[in-house]
Amino acid sequence: MSGPPSPLIENYLREAGFWHVATIGLGCKLNSKLISALIERWRPETYTFHLPCRECTITLEDMHLQLGLPVDGYAVAGSTQSTDWGAICYELLGTIPNNINGGRIEMGWLRDTFLKPNNDSTELERIRYAQAYILEIIVGYLMPDLSRNLVHLR
Numbered sequence: 429m430s431g432p433p434s435p436l437i438e439n440y441l442r443e444a445g446f447w448h449v450a451t452i453g454l455g456c457k458l459n460s461k462l463i464s465a466l467i468e469r470w471r472p473e474t475y476t477f478h479l480p481c482r483e484c485t486i487t488l489e490d491m492h493l494q495l496g497l498p499v500d501g502y503a504v505a506g507s508t509q510s511t512d513w514g515a516i517c518y519e520l521l522g523t524i525p526n527n528i529n530g531g532r533i534e535m536g537w538l539r540d541t542f543l544k545p546n547n548d549s550t551e552l553e554r555i556r557y558a559q560a561y562i563l564e565i566i567v568g569y570l571m572p573d574l575s576r577n578l579v580h581l582r
Contacts, residue, residue: 433561436545440558448496449565516581522556532578538564 433441433450441447469477476485513528525537542560545553567579 434544434557436547436549436554437558437561440555441561444558444562445496446562446565449569450561452495452569513581520581521559522552528581529578531582532575532580535564535567535577535579538579 432454433447438447441450466477469479471478474483474485476483513531514524516531517524517528517533521542523541525533525541527534527537538560542557545557549557563579567573567576
């Protein structure tokens with residue numbers, strides 16, 4: 429992530445259910461040896477960790493408890509059947525990048541376009557920044573892909 433969330437967008441992140449995810453990495457030191465050990469014990473064919481004591485898996489309840497993400501209510505979904513990714517991007521973010529690769533936009537463009545809001549920012553600028561920040565959370569923490577640089581507009 430490009431840094432901790434701005435206090436000016438805290439209410440928007442809370443309303444969207446992303447506040448806990450946005451603050452989860454603050455003050456936390458990652459242990460690369462522990463992460464490597466967990467990766468070695470992960471079995472993608474069964475979606476479980478094989479540990480000396482027994483197998484375990486990560487559930488929706490775990491996500492709720494660890495990240496504070498709601499796991500009940502309506503699913504976050506929408507129709508993106510359109511091939512006009514520019515229109516979808518404009519609807520979501522209010523602007524369109526020069527380069528959209530099959531519905532995916534570059535993370536660097538998000539960071540360069542949506543600068544941290546200041547006290548003079550309009551409410552719309554804060555909302556757009558919060559939406560871009562949530563996309564960064566999704567790609568950086570929740571659903572990273574191999575590119576680590578692109579986020580899909582779906």
